Amino acid sequence: MRKNLWLLVVIVLLVTIALYQNDNKKDRPVNGKTSATSTEVAPMLNKLAPAFELEALDGKTYSVGGKRDKVTMINFWASWCEPCQEEAPDLKRLAEQYKEKLDLYSVNVTSTDTVENAKVFVAQYQLTNPILMDMKGDQFKLYKGIAFPTNILIDRDGVIRDITLGVVPAKTLEEKIQNVIAD
Template structure:
């Protein structure tokens, strides 16, 4: 009788181990901990986004940085930049498509541009998202800007997920935005 109990306990233990291994992904998902918040600020993926406030072409002041209800996409651009011209219609579509989950800002680095040219660019491409003006180039410098466009993807916690120099094919850009807003 005692031997039967040990055999039964062994079988139950083996079945329990097998079930736990098969359900491992589900159990791991239940106990998955969120990544710890970074404490350092800087222009690099995994760090808190440098905060800034700039006045936009519409006269309003927009602030980036810190935790928000939505993810944030910041594109640093100049009107003479050919890749910026190619990317503008895509950014407009993405801003409209994901407006409920994504704040998009097209920061014109006016220190490398002319305001009248930037306004003409916005009119030509009928940009509908806010266009803050970095008149002294200080925000662009905060993000170690080296090329136009420079796109910064910031999650809702205020953490930079990726910095993209140059443009991406539209499908790749959208894939990155979907991943950003899913976090």
């Protein structure tokens, strides 16, 4: 029964991704790039990323959004999420490898998790990037989150360039990061 439920979840997720990507193709130019002068703020490809501030496990408050010196990646996750567990070592490596060009913010959607479990997860995977705590799930809702993990790549101008729902091979994720860094 559990296997059938997972299969159903995967099928729904894949259909959602296909519909989402197909719906957004009309916003994408042929070469895959758009002007960084987008003024519309929306949690969609080629739109300015909605800005937010959250407190992190280290006690600091981090601001995400707007123009920056580095590319930004937002990773929405939960400790109980098996794909998040699978992805964590890759995110740690990528955050360290690209730290001069990429700010990675791992946002624990604490409304579906607990602070204690998030701390255990961070310690287990030895994550060193900022771990932001979305206590009420407001930022996940702001970004229209529907699955864990969700990774959002934002260019230096604050424009969303890639949205990835679910776990992808590390090589694919790295290629996506490299593409946004290269722009």
